[in-house]
Each structure stands twice: as C-alpha cells, then as structure tokens.
Amino acid sequence: MDSQVRVMENTVTNAEKYFGQFCSLLAAYTRKTARLRDKADQLVRQLTDFANTENPEMRATMRNFAEDLAKVQDYRQAEVERLETKVICPLKLYGAHIKQTRSEIKKFKQVQKNEMKQLEKLEKLRQKSPSDRQMIAETGVQRASVDASRITHQLEEVIDTFQKQKLKDLQKIFSDFVTIEMVFHAKAVEVYSSAFQILESYDLERDLEDFRTKMRGVYGRYDAQPFKDTTPSPAVPWALTGQVSTEDEEEEESVEHSAEEDPVEDLRGQGQTPQQ
Amino acid sequence: MDSQVRVMENTVTNAEKYFGQFCSLLAAYTRKTARLRDKADQLVRQLTDFANTENPEMRATMRNFAEDLAKVQDYRQAEVERLETKVICPLKLYGAHIKQTRSEIKKFKQVQKNEMKQLEKLEKLRQKSPSDRQMIAETGVQRASVDASRITHQLEEVIDTFQKQKLKDLQKIFSDFVTIEMVFHAKAVEVYSSAFQILESYDLERDLEDFRTKMRGVYGRYDAQPFKDTTPSPAVPWALTGQVSTEDEEEEESVEHSAEEDPVEDLRGQGQTPQQ
Numbered sequence: 001m002d003s004q005v006r007v008m009e010n011t012v013t014n015a016e017k018y019f020g021q022f023c024s025l026l027a028a029y030t031r032k033t034a035r036l037r038d039k040a041d042q043l044v045r046q047l048t049d050f051a052n053t054e055n056p057e058m059r060a061t062m063r064n065f066a067e068d069l070a071k072v073q074d075y076r077q078a079e080v081e082r083l084e085t086k087v088i089c090p091l092k093l094y095g096a097h098i099k100q101t102r103s104e105i106k107k108f109k110q111v112q113k114n115e116m117k118q119l120e121k122l123e124k125l126r127q128k129s130p131s132d133r134q135m136i137a138e139t140g141v142q143r144a145s146v147d148a149s150r151i152t153h154q155l156e157e158v159i160d161t162f163q164k165q166k167l168k169d170l171q172k173i174f175s176d177f178v179t180i181e182m183v184f185h186a187k188a189v190e191v192y193s194s195a196f197q198i199l200e201s202y203d204l205e206r207d208l209e210d211f212r213t214k215m216r217g218v219y220g221r222y223d224a225q226p227f228k229d230t231t232p233s234p235a236v237p238w239a240l241t242g243q244v245s246t247e248d249e250e251e252e253e254s255v256e257h258s259a260e261e262d263p264v265e266d267l268r269g270q271g272q273t274p275q276q
Numbered sequence: 277m278d279s280q281v282r283v284m285e286n287t288v289t290n291a292e293k294y295f296g297q298f299c300s301l302l303a304a305y306t307r308k309t310a311r312l313r314d315k316a317d318q319l320v321r322q323l324t325d326f327a328n329t330e331n332p333e334m335r336a337t338m339r340n341f342a343e344d345l346a347k348v349q350d351y352r353q354a355e356v357e358r359l360e361t362k363v364i365c366p367l368k369l370y371g372a373h374i375k376q377t378r379s380e381i382k383k384f385k386q387v388q389k390n391e392m393k394q395l396e397k398l399e400k401l402r403q404k405s406p407s408d409r410q411m412i413a414e415t416g417v418q419r420a421s422v423d424a425s426r427i428t429h430q431l432e433e434v435i436d437t438f439q440k441q442k443l444k445d446l447q448k449i450f451s452d453f454v455t456i457e458m459v460f461h462a463k464a465v466e467v468y469s470s471a472f473q474i475l476e477s478y479d480l481e482r483d484l485e486d487f488r489t490k491m492r493g494v495y496g497r498y499d500a501q502p503f504k505d506t507t508p509s510p511a512v513p514w515a516l517t518g519q520v521s522t523e524d525e526e527e528e529e530s531v532e533h534s535a536e537e538d539p540v541e542d543l544r545g546q547g548q549t550p551q552q
Contacts, residue, residue: 007491018326025322029315036308043301050294058443065450072457156491163487167334167480174341175475181348182468188461192454199451204443211439215283215432 004152005112008105008159015166016098023091026177030083037076044070055214057207061198068195072188079184086176094169101162108155112148119144280428281388284381284435291442292374299367302453306359313352320346331490333483337474344471348464355460362452370445377438384431388424395420 044066051062122140320342327338398416 004491014329018322018329021322022319022326025315025319029312029319032308032312032315036305036312039301039305039308043298043305046294046297046301050298053290053294058446061447065454159491160484160488164480164484167483170334171337171475171478171480175472178341178468178472178475182465182472185461185464185468189458189465192458192461196451196454196458199447199454202447204440204447207443208436208440212436215280215435 004155005105005109008155011159011163012098012101012105015162016095016102019091019094019098022173023088023095026083026091027088030080030088033076033083034080037073037080040069040073040076044073055207055210057203057210061202064198065195068191068198071191075184075187075191079180082180083177086180087173090169090173097162097165101158104158105155108151108158111151115144115148115151280431281381281385284431287435287439288374288377288381291438292371292378295367295370295374298449299364299371302359302367303364306356306364309352309359310356313349313356316345316349316352320349331483331486333479333486337478340474341471344467344474347467351460351463351467355456358456359453362456363449366445366449373438373441377434380434381431384427384434387427391420391424391427 047062047066047069051059051066054062119141122144125136126134126138126141323338323342323345327335327342330338395417398420401412402410402414402417
C-alpha cells in the first residue's frame with residue numbers, strides 16, 4: 001500500500017521535475033534564438049546602409065544578400081513563435097495537470113488513512129470477540145476492504161491516465177520541437193543557397209572599373225596638366241587647372257564608363273537570376 | 277587635389293566604419309549562437325537524465341533523441357569555430373589593413389604639403405624674375421610637378437589596391453559566412469530527420485504495458501487477497517499479504533512482460549533503423 005503510493009508519487013514528482021526543467025530550458029533556448037534573430041536583423045540593417053555607400057555592382061549584391069539574410073530571420077521569427085505555442089505552452093499547461101494529479105493522490109491518501117483507523121477499531125472489537133460483535137466486525141472489515149479496493153482501482157486509473165498522457169505529451173511536444181526546427185533549417189538552407197548565388201555572381205572587375213572611372217575623374221583634373229604643358233603657364237599647378245580636364249585618353253575612358261545606368265541595368269538582370 | 281584625397285579618405289573611413297560594425301555584429305551573432313548551443317547542451321543532459329528514470333521504450337527513445345540533439349550541437353560548435361576563423365578573424369585583420377592604408381594617405385598628405393610650400397617659394401622667386409632666377413624657378417616648378425604626379429600615381433595605386441582588396445574580402449567573407457551557415461543548417465535538417473523518425477517510432481502501447489505490469493506488481497500485493505479470500509483470515513489486509521502475490525492472471529501477465537530484456541532488444545533494433 002505504502003509502496004504503491006510511493007511509486008505513484010515518484011512518477012508524478014519525476015514528471016514535475018523533468019517537465020519543469022524541459023520547460024525552462026526550452027524557453028531559454030527560444031529566447032536565445034530570438035536574440036540571434038535580433039543580431040542578424042541588426043546585421044541586415046548595417047548591410048543595407050553599407051550597400052547605399054557602394055557602387056552599383058556591390059550595392060545590388062549587398063542589398064540582395066541583406067534581403068536573403070532578412071528572410072532567414074523571418075523564418076527564425078516563425079520558429080520562435082511556433083516554439084512558444086507548440087512546445088513551451090503545452091509544457092506550462094503540463095504543470096497545472098501535474099498539480100491536479102498530485103491533489104488526487106493526496107485525497108486518496110486521506111481516504112486511505114481514515115480507512116486504516118476504521119479497520120483498527122474493528123480489529124479491536126473482534127479481539128474482544130463476543131460472537132455478535134465478531135460478526136459485526138467481520139462484516140465491517142470486509143466492507144472496508146471492498147472500499148479500499150475500489151479506491152485503489154480509482155487511483156490506478158488516475159495514475160494510468162496520467163502516465164499515458166505524459167508519454168503521449170512527451171512524444172508530441174518533442175516531435176513538434178523537431179518539426180519546427182527541421183522546417184526552419186530547411187528554409188534556411190534554401191535561402192542561403194540563393195544568397196550564395198548572389199555573392200558568387202558579384203562582378204568584382206566591373207565594380208573596380210566603376211571605381212577607377214570615378215577616381216580618374218578626380219585624378220584627371222590633377223595630373224593631366226603638368227605633363228602636356230611643359231611650358232609653365234603663369235598660374236600653373238593646383239587650384240585652377242582642376243576645373244577642366246582635357247587629357248584625351250582619360251576623357252575617353254571616363255565617357256565609356258561614366259554612363260552609370262548601363263552597369264546598373266545589367267546588374268539588376270544578373271542580381272535577379274539566382275532568385276528565380 | 278583636395279577632393280581626390282577626400283574621396284580616398286572617405287573610402288577608407290567608410291570601410292573602417294562598416295567593417296568594424298560587421299565585425300562586432302558577427303562576433304555577437306557568433307556568441308549568441310554559442311549560447312544557443314549551451315542551452316541545447318543542457319537540454320541534452322536533462323533528456324539523458326530523464327531517460328534513465330523511464331521504462332525501456334521511452335528510455336531508448338529519449339536517449340536516441342538526446343544523442344541526435346547533441347549531434348546538432350556538435351555541428352553548431354563547428355559553425356561557431358568556423359565563423360570565428362573564417363569570418364570574424366578576417367574582419368579583425370581588416371582593421372589593421374585599414375590603419376595601414378590610413379597612414380599611407382597621411383604620409384602622402386605630408387609630402388603634398390611640403391611640395392606646396394616648395395612651389396609657393398619658387399613662384400615668389402619667378403615673380404621677382406631676373407632671367408636667371410626665372411629659369412631656375414621654372415625648372416623647379418617642373419620638377420615639383422613631376423614629383424607630385426609620381427606621388428599621385430602611388431596613391432592611386434594604394435587606393436586601387438585597397439578598394440580591390442576590400443571588395444574581394446567582402447565577397448569572400450560573406451560567401452564564407454553563407455557557406456558556414458548553409459552547411460550547419462543542412463546538417464541540422466539531416467539529423468532532425470533522424471530524430472523525427474526516432475520519436476515517430478516510439479511505441480506508446482508497449483511502454484504503457486510495461487508501466488501497467490510494474491504497477492500491477494504493486495497493486496497485486498494489495499487487491500489480490502480481499503476478493504479471493506472472502507473468509508476473513510485473522511491477520512488480513514495490509515501488512516502481511518503484501519509479501520506474496522498469488523493471483524494467477526496477474527502473475528501470468530507479469531511474467532509475460534517482466535522479462536525486460538526483450539523489449540529493450542527490440543527497441544535497440546528499432547531505435548537504430550532511422551540512423552542508418
């Protein structure tokens with residue numbers, strides 16, 4: 001009898017202990033995931049800011065990359081929300097369920113205690129044993145036994161239902177956990193594959209040509225003069241000549257590439273292919 | 277001249293600013309990932325402890341599930357280490373690289389400043405213009421111009437190399453980031469698929485039978501007697517009868533399932549199939 005109740009209490013205590021730990025660990029896991037998402041979101045913002053300071057080629061690459069990184073964070077956000085509703089909430093509810101079972105066991109122990117007292121009384125009665133009293137006592141003992149058995153069966157049912165629910169919940173909760181994680185990771189693989197293509201198709205040479213054209217625009221003003229005009233003009237070098245750039249070769253290259261719209265259009269075409 | 281240096285300085289300052297931010301954000305991202313790993317590791321330990329308190333069926337399921345969860349954390353650990361060596365380290369090194377470029381620009385500015393002074397002096401000389409002096413001055417101006425042009429080309433090279441390296445590094449670092457993340461997520465999908473199979477193949481009924489058998493072992497001692505022995509034995513219910521359980525049916529079932537090794541062996545067979 002005692003060992004029976006002990007086994008039941010252990011089952012419930014054990015469940016309470018571990019489900020409680022699972023709940024707080026998985027809640028912490030979810031919080032850390034949310035923090036990871038926050039950091040990645042910050043990175044997305046910085047990448048976008050940075051993209052705006054770059055030439056068209058890198059600008060498009062960084063923007064598209066940032067967009068993909070943002071997509072992964074959207075999936076991570078969905079992961080966080082699902083973990084909350086399908087894993088943490090059920091584990092929390094389980095706490096209430098355990099309390100209920102614990103109070104049922106307590107009630108049973110109370111009934112059991114009362115019966116023990118009753119039986120002791122009847123036993124004493126029987127030992128005094130005038131035949132009448134013995135009859136009454138024996139009937140009483142029998143009735144008490146039947147009651148005890150009924151209550152035991154009730155408790156057996158309570159604990160059976162409890163255990164069944166516990167095992168079912170465990171399987172369900174961790175299956176849901178695994179499914180949520182699996183879906184997130186699968187989506188992440190998909191999006192990062194696209195991001196990889198974006199970074200791979202970045203055209204460094206085109207970007208550098210853009211940059212050199214811009215820089216030559218600046219250099220041109222400066223170093224065009226001193227080499228052509230070997231006869232020193234009165235107010236030669238720095239201040240004034242900067243305004244007009246007449247060096248033919250430089251000028252040609254500058255025109256060739258300064259039409260910035262072309263590379264942008266090309267880029268858009270390129271940048272979108274991996275996302276199709 | 278001024279605008280040229282300004283463009284260069286802006287390029288470097290901009291790179292310094294954003295690479296610095298990328299570095300600290302990605303370092304934070306990596307730290308958060310490590311924290312997530314820590315939480316999951318704790319969960320693995322709790323799952324293993326819990327498994328040891330359960331019946332063979334759930335014990336095997338939880339152990340195998342915990343093992344898979346641990347595998348994901350191993351991959352996460354590899355992710356953390358790779359992010360450190362292939363993303364954060366290069367970004368940190370970039371800081372040193374930027375400092376070097378900055379000092380090269382500073383050196384250039386110094387040389388430029390000296391040359392300006394030199395030219396001003398020569399210009400004054402020329403304005404006084406006795407023919408001899410003018411000759412010397414004009415030659416001096418020409419030489420100074422050639423020098424200035426040489427230095428400009430050097431700086432052009434410095435900034436060109438810097439920009440090229442910057443763009444290359446950006447592409448490389450973020451490609452590495454994406455690859456590391458992609459590999460981790462792909463591995464996680466793989467392992468979670470196995471974990472899902474493990475949880476799916478968990479046999480609740482077998483586990484419950486085990487549990488009921490154990491509980492009946494306990495109940496048996498108690499409720500076997502009062503129903504069979506309707507004639508009350510002198511020292512009936514609780515204390516003594518608990519020692520021997522003679523209820524045939526119960527005993528049979530108990531024997532049928534108490535050979536705990538069988539389900540364990542079955543389980544091991546089952547538990548390993550999804551991992552093959």
